Amino acid sequence: MDFNEDWIDQTLFIKSQKGHILLVQIYVDDIIFGSTKKELCDEFEKLMKDKFQMSSMGELTFFLGLQVQQRKKGIFISQDKYVHEILRKFNYTDVKSASTPTDLEKPLVKDADADDVDEHLYRSMIGSLMYLTASRPDIMFAVCACARFQVSPKTSHLLAVKRIFRYLKGKPSLGLWYSKDSPLELVAYTDSDYAGAILDRKSTTGGCQFLGNRLISWQCKKQTVVATSTTEAEYVAAANCCGQVLWIQNQLLDYGYNFMNTVIYIDNTSTICIIENPVQHSKTKHIEIRHHFIRDCNAKKLIQMAKIDTQLNVADLLTKGFDAGRFQYLVSSIGMLNP
Structure with a gap:
């Protein structure tokens, strides 16, 4: 099969055939592929199985922490399993939920006179939330604002991070909807x-x-x-x-x-x-x-x-x-x- 390497993303390969395209995305030893024509997918799957010792996982449902639900009217992408995982990790499964990820009445400042908090814990929480922004733009601003205080986090900063977790507690399954008819x-x-x-x-x-x-x-x-x-x-x-x-x-x-x-x-x-x-x-x-x-x-x-x-x-x-x-x-x- 004749593929063209994408000049922007060198892990993406594209095949065009009579008005149809086949896209192949490679990440380490994982491959995602899709096409506007099912026969092209079947042909590529057979080629990979013949050339390499590879197994097909079937229709895409999970990749790099992203959950993919393919439906008749579109595709829904979320990370609710990951949300529940980090809520358990940092002991926020039983907290009271918040309606928004930011507290407008408590803006983030340097707060030099406040008590220090465990910077390793703070950075771990920020890192976990940054990974979640791959499908949750609703927390993007709040996470980026808290990430600016990773050098010397204070109690007020930790409370702001806890607010984001409380928001996630109330909205764990929120995700992005990609309509087929758009x-x-x-x-x-x-x-x-x-x-x-x-x-x-x-x-x-x-x-x-x-x-x-x-x-x-x-x-x-x-x-x-x-x-x-x-x-x-x-x-x-x-x-x-x-x-x-x-x-x-x-x-x-x-x-x-x-x-x-x-x-x-x-x-x-x-x-x-x-x-x-x-x-x-x-x-x-x-x-x-x-x-x-x-x-x-x-x-x-x-x-x-x-x-x-x-x-x-x-x-x-x-x-x-x-x-x-x-x-x-x-x-x-x-x-x-x-x-």
Whole structure:
């Protein structure tokens, strides 16, 4: 069988045949494969069994901690077994559940006068939660915020981590739903929480990318420089989202899908004006050059920026904490649900 190695992911191999594709993903000694034509899967399975001493595990149900439920109307991905495992590991199976992973009344600060906690325990809890963010973008912001205090964690920081576990106790089976009937269209959302990090007043970048209504990628990261305005923080976040969109576009090109001129939704009008205006304004000269490539991408029609109301910007979930009502709305809006 003639395969082409994906130039972005060198562990992914693609075979095209008369309008159908076969995808083969390799991880160490495990192989996942799928195709738009069942005969191609059967042919590849027979080839592997003939050439190597390999056994087929059948339809994909579990991989690297991810549980995969394939249904008639779509695919549901979750990690509820892993959630129950870490709840038992850290003795949180009998705690009172929380409605959100963050406590708005207790913002995280350095808290130098508070008592120290076991840093090895704290880092172990953070590590366990970071692995869970592979399918749980709802806890992404809270985990990233707590991860910033791993050097010298205090009691207040440990309480914030415990809050995340209490939230998981109440929502252990929450996962991502990938509908079969969703349109195949690449769209993205970007947002920023201006000066949200109390310690150094750096902003937080949030971004998420969808194929139709299927969430396929998300980001939450503290920016490396202190933004001097909301527009600058939003501009840096938009550039970060643009970079991720370009990566996805190139990946999908290998599958035979062209999604150029992808719409990126943002709730800041000034950022859109700066990106679309070819004139280098004096007020934006201080923004690092590496972020200005988004202008070039916009000029080449690789992406296009579109204004969206703040209340509808789902990337907001990855930049700050919310009350229970707003939080639940955003979680459901990105396609997360209970099985």
